Amino acid sequence: MTTVESSLSRAQPGLRARLDVPRRITLAAALVVIGAVALLLGFIVWRGLQLFVASGVPVAQIFTTAWQPDPLSAGTNYGLLPFIGGTLAVMAVAAVIATPLSVGLALFLAEVAPGWARRIVQPAMEVFVGIPSVVYGWLGLVVLVPYLRTQFGWMGFATGFSWFAGSLVLSLMILPTITSISYDAFVVVPADMRSASLALGTTRWQAIRHVVLPTAATGVATAIVFGLMRAAGEALAVQMVIGNAPVIPTSLARPVTTLTSQITLDMSDATGTWNEALWTMGLVLLIISLTFVLIIRRLGRRSTPA
Amino acid sequence: MQTLEGPEPVTPAKLAPLARPPLEAMSGAIGPDAAVKLHAEDVSVLYGERVAVRDVTLDVPEHSVMAFIGPSGCGKSTVLRCFDRMNDLIPGATVRGRVELDGEDMYAPSVLPVEIRRKVGLVFQRPNPFPMSIYENVAYGPRRHGQKDRARLDEVVERSLRQAALWDEVKDDLRKKSGLALSGGQQQRLCIARTLAIDPEVILMDEPCSALDPIATLKIEELISQLKAEYTILIVTHNMQQAARVSDRTAFFTLGEDRAGYLVELDDTLKIFTNPANQLTEDYVSGRFG
Ligand SMILES: Nc1ncnc2c1ncn2[C@@H]1O[C@H](COP(=O)(O)OP(=O)(O)OP(=O)(O)O)[C@@H](O)[C@H]1O
Numbered sequence A: 001m002t003t004v005e006s007s008l009s010r011a012q013p014g015l016r017a018r019l020d021v022p023r024r025i026t027l028a029a030a031l032v033v034i035g036a037v038a039l040l041l042g043f044i045v046w047r048g049l050q051l052f053v054a055s056g057v058p059v060a061q062i063f064t065t066a067w068q069p070d071p072l073s074a075g076t077n078y079g080l081l082p083f084i085g086g087t088l089a090v091m092a093v094a095a096v097i098a099t100p101l102s103v104g105l106a107l108f109l110a111e112v113a114p115g116w117a118r119r120i121v122q123p124a125m126e127v128f129v130g131i132p133s134v135v136y137g138w139l140g141l142v143v144l145v146p147y148l149r150t151q152f153g154w155m156g157f158a159t160g161f162s163w164f165a166g167s168l169v170l171s172l173m174i175l176p177t178i179t180s181i182s183y184d185a186f187v188v189v190p191a192d193m194r195s196a197s198l199a200l201g202t203t204r205w206q207a208i209r210h211v212v213l214p215t216a217a218t219g220v221a222t223a224i225v226f227g228l229m230r231a232a233g234e235a236l237a238v239q240m241v242i243g244n245a246p247v248i249p250t251s252l253a254r255p256v257t258t259l260t261s262q263i264t265l266d267m268s269d270a271t272g273t274w275n276e277a278l279w280t281m282g283l284v285l286l287i288i289s290l291t292f293v294l295i296i297r298r299l300g301r302r303s304t305p306a
Numbered sequence B: 001m002q003t004l005e006g007p008e009p010v011t012p013a014k015l016a017p018l019a020r021p022p023l024e025a026m027s028g029a030i031g032p033d034a035a036v037k038l039h040a041e042d043v044s045v046l047y048g049e050r051v052a053v054r055d056v057t058l059d060v061p062e063h064s065v066m067a068f069i070g071p072s073g074c075g076k077s078t079v080l081r082c083f084d085r086m087n088d089l090i091p092g093a094t095v096r097g098r099v100e101l102d103g104e105d106m107y108a109p110s111v112l113p114v115e116i117r118r119k120v121g122l123v124f125q126r127p128n129p130f131p132m133s134i135y136e137n138v139a140y141g142p143r144r145h146g147q148k149d150r151a152r153l154d155e156v157v158e159r160s161l162r163q164a165a166l167w168d169e170v171k172d173d174l175r176k177k178s179g180l181a182l183s184g185g186q187q188q189r190l191c192i193a194r195t196l197a198i199d200p201e202v203i204l205m206d207e208p209c210s211a212l213d214p215i216a217t218l219k220i221e222e223l224i225s226q227l228k229a230e231y232t233i234l235i236v237t238h239n240m241q242q243a244a245r246v247s248d249r250t251a252f253f254t255l256g257e258d259r260a261g262y263l264v265e266l267d268d269t270l271k272i273f274t275n276p277a278n279q280l281t282e283d284y285v286s287g288r289f290g
């Protein structure tokens, strides 16, 4: 083996180095990206911990509910529970609204829709994705919020700014994400599987319900988690309709707030410990996202057939 | 290793030893008064504008095995699919003519394809088990048709797997192992078991052995011979010996000048392979085709 190799490299001096070029280029690119991500993560973690390390705020304090951030006034308290709770609550309700709609739409597109319907809906979805979030927020602000206030005031929508408004706007924004990822999960289910079910004398619906859906289940779950991840990170549109009240969410009709919207709101005023608290909120957000990434990876592993 | 596939020339000398079992089995298998299970009359199938097969007229007697042979693309699978209305699923496919199951028009407006497919099972050319456990694969049909009783399901699963000559190989991990984790040949037998589990009256098999080794092929052929007592079987095969071994009657299709397939000759298998009426059949079965 060695002799063959050495005679080869003698015959073609420099070949080994030339073959190595693509590997080196890709390795360099990978290192740059990995480095950037590591720096970013390290930085956020570092800044996020300053509230506890430099200012000596006890970690337990962030799990309280009072948000009195201004270090210039007496008696600060950095309770992040309203923001964490708000983020999770707005996200969860958005997912509850968007999931049946998008999975249903994806199923319709993949299994039922005639070609022309697909040709209309798919570009429409892409347009949906392309609309900047400020437009969604603006629509929510000038259409949804007043509508809730005037039509559903009796249900407790005093101002219209509410948990529900935030979730509804968000659900619209994550709809294309969930739809397109679950659509992909449905179309990769081999046509053979559907025919196999039909050949056994089942109805089309039975084939979808008992073969297509279970086969695509992990893909659909991944789609929902991607949707949630997008929801967790969205700031602007939500902030415009949610009312931004740092309270634990208890009613869909009342204003709440989220980590992202509070960070963007306070960014310019925050100094000292307040500023550090915002970094801590960023860190919490990062942890939420990483949790989703982990879940997605878990799902991905499970879907690989044994 | 030599496979059993491919249109290998079948000389009468080669055929003789192979043909012995069906010869015995055949004697008296189809009396002249055997009931007609499937009947096709002037059936043509179009894909879009193109005629794929034209004017097929044939009868399949009850409790018999009929083989479809012929060159690739002559429409064997297409004709097969007419008998369980699977062509309905192909966009642009049109079936003309009359197809009967037990003397009744299968394509009458009042007939639901779902009913037909419960009576007529299809084993696909490519094994296509569901991504579920072996048990669930076999129990799938009965479950969908309303069988909820565990004991009955267990029974059906075991019987079907035994019939398909797969039971011994899988009985220890019925519920643990995915159907996809089986070998290709085992998957095909699983698909056969899955079809048997719905207890059809007719079984259509589209080249069921093309992915199997000779031993598994033999098992399937034995199975076909056994099943004949209860079922009516139509099998597409490219393997002449197989057609000779398992079938009572053989239909030879070929491609016409107009590139549409048609039925050249249909007769007792022995006749087709030893003394066909048509020169085209003679050429094909003796390997002088093409
Ligand atoms: N889904 C389809 N759409 C359009 N044309 C088709 C379709 N299925 C088959 N055909 C055409 O119909 C003709 C007959 O095909 P078929 O599959 O019935 O042949 P076959 O005899 O089964 O061939 P093989 O032995 O290769 O399986 C072919 O010309 C084929 O191209």
Ligand SMILES: [Mg+2]
Residues within 6 Å of the ligand: B076, B077, B078, B125, B206, B236
């Ligand atoms: Mg075929």
